[in-house]
Structures are given as C-alpha cells and as structure tokens.
Amino acid sequence: MSKKKGYKNHSFIEDGKIVLIIGASSGIGKNVALALANYGAKLIIVARREKKLIQTTRQLRKLKIKVLPIIGDIRDRDDRARIIAHSLKKFGRVDVLINNAGLGKANLFLEQPISEIDELIETNILGLIKMTKLVIPIMKVQNEGLIINISSSLALLPVYPFAVYCATKSAVRTFSDCIRDEVKEYGIKVSTVFPGPYDTEFHKVAGLDDSSFQSYSVLKLAEKIAKLVIKPKENLIQPWFYIPLIWIATRFRFIKRKITLPISKSIMEGKIKKEKLEFTKKEEKLKIVVKHA
Numbered sequence: 388m389s390k391k392k393g394y395k396n397h398s399f400i401e402d403g404k405i406v407l408i409i410g411a412s413s414g415i416g417k418n419v420a421l422a423l424a425n426y427g428a429k430l431i432i433v434a435r436r437e438k439k440l441i442q443t444t445r446q447l448r449k450l451k452i453k454v455l456p457i458i459g460d461i462r463d464r465d466d467r468a469r470i471i472a473h474s475l476k477k478f479g480r481v482d483v484l485i486n487n488a489g490l491g492k493a494n495l496f497l498e499q500p501i502s503e504i505d506e507l508i509e510t511n512i513l514g515l516i517k518m519t520k521l522v523i524p525i526m527k528v529q530n531e532g533l534i535i536n537i538s539s540s541l542a543l544l545p546v547y548p549f550a551v552y553c554a555t556k557s558a559v560r561t562f563s564d565c566i567r568d569e570v571k572e573y574g575i576k577v578s579t580v581f582p583g584p585y586d587t588e589f590h591k592v593a594g595l596d597d598s599s600f601q602s603y604s605v606l607k608l609a610e611k612i613a614k615l616v617i618k619p620k621e622n623l624i625q626p627w628f629y630i631p632l633i634w635i636a637t638r639f640r641f642i643k644r645k646i647t648l649p650i651s652k653s654i655m656e657g658k659i660k661k662e663k664l665e666f667t668k669k670e671e672k673l674k675i676v677v678k679h680a
Contacts, residue, residue, distance in 0.1 A: 388649050390664070398530070403427050403428065403453075404428055404482040404616075405428075405474070406423055406428045406429070406430050406482065406483040406485065407431040407433070407470075407474055407481050407483065407484050407485065407522070407550060408420055408430065408431065408432050408433065408485045408487060409433045409434075409461055409484075409485065409486055409487050409514075409515075410433070410487040410488035410489060411430075411432035411434050411440070411443060411487065412432075412435075412436045412439035412440045412443055413443075413486055414605065415435075415537065415605060416432070416434070416485070416487040416488075417443050417607060418605050418606055418608070418609035419485060419487070419612045420432055420447060420454075421446065421447065421604075422527075422609040422612070422613035423613050424447060424450045424585060425613070426613060426616075426617060428452070428483075428616075429452070429454070429478060430447060430451040430452060430454045430455070431454075431455045431457065431474045431478070431481075432444065432447075432455070432456050433456075433457045433458075433459050433470055433488075434459075435458065435460050436460050440456050441454070441456065453601075455474065455477045457470050457473055457474075458620065461488050461514035461515070461517070461518050462510060462513070462514050464517075467514075467517055467518060467521060468521075471521050471522070471525075475525070480525065480529055481522055481526065482526075482529070482531070482533065483532070483533045483616055484518065484519065484522045484533070484535070485616075486515040486518060486519065486534070486536045486537060487537045487540075488510060489507060489510065489511050489537060490507055490552075491507075491552050492506075492507060492551075492552060493549055493552075493577070494551075495548040496497040496547075496548065496551065499550075499551065503551075504551050507551045507552055511555035511556065511558075511559065512555045512558045512559060512562070515559060519534055519536075519562075522534070523557045523566075523570060523575065526575045527570075527573045529574075530573060531574040531575065532573075532574065533575070533576045533577075534550065534560050534563075534566075534575065534577045535578045535579075535580060535615060535616065536562070536578070536579050536580070537559070537576070537580045537582070538556045538557075538559040538560045538579050538580060538581050539552075539556040539559075539581060539582060540581045540582060540584075541553045541556055542557040542581060543560075543581060543624075545557070554605050557680050560577065560579055560581075561618065562648070563578075567621065570613075578615055578619050578620060578621060578622070578623060579621065579622050579623070580622075580623045581623065581624045582608055594648070596654060601668040605649075607625075608625050609627055611623060
C-alpha cells in the first residue's frame, strides 16, 4: 500500500492503528474511512443502515483494508456493549474513536415534537458521551488514544430553527473541552471537528433546501480529518475560511445574522415546500374521493 508523502515515518502507519468510526455508512464517516485507507489503518465501522454499511465495507475491502463492520445504534446500551466487545475480539484494542453519528432536524422549537427532541439529544450527545465512556478505559490501559468528536459550525454560529441541534453540538464542544484535560495524563488526546455545510445527505434528512446556500466537498473534509488522526490538534474548523468568519460573527451580531440568514431561509423554504406538497397530495386524494362518490 502506498504511503502518503509527509507521514511515512509516523507511528500511525507503522503500527496500523485501530480506528473505530461511528456513523460510517455514508457522508463524513464513510469518506473518512476511505481517506484513512491511504494511511494503513485497520477500521471498525458502525452504522444503523445495514445495506449502506455493506456497500462501504465492500469499497474498503477492495482497497485491501482490514475492516470490521458492525450494525448498531449507539442509543442502545446493548448495541454499545456489543460494538466494544466485537472490536476487542477482532483487534484487541481501540486506538482512535471517531464519534461521527449525528442527526439534524430543522424545526421551529415551538412546533418540534418531543420525540424528535429526544432523538436529537440521544443521538448527538448522549450516545457520543456513552461511547466515549466505554472507550476511555481501554485507551487508559493502552496509555494512548485519540477521541475525535464531530460537532458543527452551528455550535459556534447557532441559527433558528435549529435550536435543539445547535444545543447538542454545543454540548459536544463543551464535553470535549472538559474531558481533554482530564484524560491527557493517560496519553489520550481529544479533538473536536466543526464542519460547515458539506455535500452529504445531512441536508436532505434535516429538511434543508440546499439550493440557497453553498456546500463544499466532503472529500476535502474527510482528508483533513484523516490527517487529524495522524497529527491531532484540539480543534478543526472547516472550511478554513470559517475561522475568521466565526471570530467576527461572535463579536458582531449583525454579521452573524447575515451569515446564518441563508441557512434559516433555506430551512423555512424547505418547510414551506413540504407543506405545499402535503397539501397538494391531500387535494388530489379529496378529488378522487369526490369523483367516485
């Protein structure tokens, strides 16, 4: 396997580190897995969707990568325990945990169902915390490890109607900052990634009309995260030009509104389109009923 220029002497490549990726069937997780294939990693990939997980596994095996696919939901206690048990049985250790499982739902807080709020909190923050809780003791015994938590640029630039999602991603940031100092004495590092809008199916699931704002190549983001595995740092904000934008926006509210307005607009437009479509379907059904009455 070819080695990336500039990293050929790094122990990551020499040792073939074991990387556990949560939410690896598509989007950021899948592309990070494919990017890590270039660095000689051994992968454990976890996702809820069996068909997509199998597709990702096949792609990785074609690249001659050792990979263990596990179908599981990190919201479920038994699934979390099974993920760890299978990982240790197969590889005997876990060097890197990438907490990528995440869910976004665009909804006005006043209209948001409790079930949707629960799903966001359980997936984005509770599942992440509980997976981290299981992995840290393993890394502590190893006296080394890396935890990468995927937050969001919306944790730094909160926008409505994304209140609960933004809250969960802000919690990811705070959690990462807190445990970083706690675990460093055991040789464990913690990194937080703050992605902006990337071309994944996140927007579709969240109910966004992404035609009104620009999204960026997830391949470039995946490569940055893969390099973060090799050369960890505390925070990674992508795309890079979001760094000055966030700094300015947190100090000047009118600039923040200007940056986040396209997102809010796309959310509301997507919501209106959905409501119109549902209304049209109801009208068509009513016409059929009347016609056959």
